[in-house]
Amino acid sequence: MKLRCLLSVSICFLSGSLNAAEVDFVKEVAPILEFNCVSCHSGDEPDGDFILTSKEMAFDSGSGGAIDPGNPDDSMLYTMTIVERTDDELMPPLRSGGPLRKEETELLKKWIEEGANWPEDVELKAKAKKSTHVSPDDFELVKKIHAKIVAQAEKEKGEAADYKNTIPVTEVDYQMIAVPGGEFLMGSPETEEFRKPEEGPQTKVTVDPFWIGKYEVTWDEYEPFMITQVDRYKDGSRKDFKSDEHTIVDAVSQPTPPYTEMSFGMGQHGYPAISMTQHAANKYCQWLSAQTGHFYRLPTEAEWEYACRAGTTSAYSFGDDPDQLTQYGWFYDNANEKYQKVGLKKPNPWGIYDMHGNVMEWTADQYVPDYFKQIQEDPNNPYIKPVTLYPRSARGGGWDDDPDRLRSAARRGSDALWKQQDPQLPKSVWYHTNAQQLGFRIIRPKKIPSPEEMYFYWNSAKDVF
Template sequence: MPAIMVIICLSMGEARAVVDFATHVQPILEQNCVSCHQGAEPDGGLNLTTKQQAFSSGDNGPVIVAKEPEASSLYIRTRVSALAASLMPPVNAVGPLAKEQVETLRQWIAEGANWPEGVTLTAKAKPTVVKGSPDNLELLEKIHALIVERSTADAKAEMVDYESRVPQTNVPFAMKAIPGGTFKMGSPATEPNHGENEGPQREVKLEPFWMGKCEVTWDEYEPFMISVVEREKNGKRKDFDPTKHTIVDAVSAPTAPYMEMSFGMGQSGYPAISMTQHAANKYCQWLSAQTGHFYRLPTEAEWEYACRAGTTTAYSFGDDPALLDDYAWYYENSDAQYQKVGTKKPNPWGLYDMHGNVMEWTADQYQPDYYQRLTGGATNPYLKPDKLYPRSVRGGGWDDDPENLRSAVRRGSDPSWKQQDPQLPKSIWYHTDAMWLGFRMVRPQKIPTVEEMDAYWNSATGKIK
């Protein structure tokens, strides 16, 4: 049974359980139902955003009948078989609801379906945290509170470049301030080697953010990847004790690697490689829990905007691939391996290795026709992942030819990147066959909500197979 508010009815001399709308019903509807039942054309003609609409709309009449759960399809359709087409919410969305949630709706309706006047519901993301792990909604709320507290202290800080250190390891890293603005995302059809997935070009707007000056190195990432504690496969510490451990300890982290993950190509000063997007996301969460700043992977739009750095040419240095040797490590000059970060020329905004060295994870789901779906003039576009493959990577790597290092080139991840992984099921932390894949971080100037933090850091949770 869900936790419910208990009111003592003195006149009757007995305790009666009452479901509180704001505490127990509103979160169920906002996280599971409102996204499909809002706007001018809600599913089934049912709009669940206001009391008046919720109690009067629906193609087949009202779906909520106060004090009559068995006459209320809002309740009835939540408890049908998961195989039934009438299930609400459907399996391909976020259904079915947990038994406790279904019982809460039943009891709420039976008690009169109280909906306080003036309360309007808005769709909210359903937290996708690991079951049985301290890396849960409560942890996200604690990290969020830390970020808000830190931002208050930094309220007068300017949007400028900065250098910092990972608190637990004292390893340095640097962030470049990227000004907000608009740009044309994608490449024109006239650009040599233009790919269909690079168009049509769309003008989009980005708010200011900081971006890693270089790709995340082994110096930064390895202490996160390899620790002295034993972990469950989902990354939870086996010895986790909330009375002894910190919010940093609660963040899920990789299990011990089953091979040497630099593959002999070099470690100190070299880019970390072969991590899944989930692992890169969790590194960002781990660093955020230490610093009180929100770090995450860049969106595709942020990545390309920063890579172009105000240019409209095929590369950030122009259209001539003959100049690549000055700016990038790629097939012709890499000696068949990655190289130390920051050893070539940077782009106009001071970012190194945006072309070549290692491909870089972005936060988005990869869709070949993304730009066809993208509305021109969109602000901070982000294609939130809804499945594990493919996820978007950018930038080209040390084994790529010049045409694949262009600013607009897009690719998607693939299960074959785990082909040599001997584990069954495959690891959620390593892409053993992607020795040309790494990442860099961004830090948006605007502080996210808890739901947004969850969407970025836990986009693979529950989808890992």
């Protein structure tokens, strides 16, 4: 009788062991790594010198201890996935959708406990996550912001004037210059030194009245938008968003955490914000609009050049002599290989600072070499609506440019190489890490556009990544 019970217990134990199947690396572990880890841990410069593309590299690369078969608590592949979400060592980091779900970390732990079986012939490749998430940052949100802007305009009727305002969420001030509408000769004449073909032929262009930022958007204004202690999906929407608890400001998509420190040691307080994508700049405008009840966006190329020239027809807003440029802008010769605080040089005739140099500035347009040919039929408030992500137009030149790039008519298109260092898959929609002389300034048109137009301005780069 006793022997029969012991035999029964042994059979039950053996049966339980057989039912507890080992973790299948190919079906269970590989997808976790390919969708969350391999993009940053592959290539020539992997994070932490830790490569996850093959068994040999995964077990031997890095500083040691990445995978210790049988010992998950001594394996960084597991321990780095369970640190606090704010820890810089978290894998995957917040910017890449981390942390992993608990069931995923438990599966990694079990796999390592069982000996970390990784078939020799299995190599991993980075894969992009597919999401069924529906963002609250949609057309319905834009309609709510539009209604707030219309109501605010009713309270502020009167002549346009320069003004100083405070961002409600951060209590940071910014200043706007009132620009009267008018007609001007856009582009450069064929006789202008360093002129490029895409700067003409010169065309008479009309623009409506608007306000423009007195200065380039600074880190003081932009960083609180960029850095938030909120878990976000890759599109920037809050993971904890609840329509009955959060405001229209909370519903606006904001950047996921950056891959690196985005001022690159060049300075923050009073310095221009840099290296954002056009999408990120657009979303900042929407975020600011949702708070203030004023419609903000990027300037069109025509509006930017009109404001830069400030009634002048010369190569620069101060004349044709590049030797005077040191009084008005920061560029290769005087910037000491970095951007400088905004507003330290002389302004243009309309009181707008740093239109020449310091950082080149996003505009709202698609960059096209034949811009002037395309606007010939309708030169009234011209705008080349973007249809592809690259190239988009930037103006003004930056701290690492020669004087010819800082001319009022000089044009430049964005390039995918501006995010070459980004290891994520897909590439971040928020950062151009390689474009360290790229920033932006905002405008506010006097005429309020329709909700449909607002939505396009704020989302023109959203669905083309």
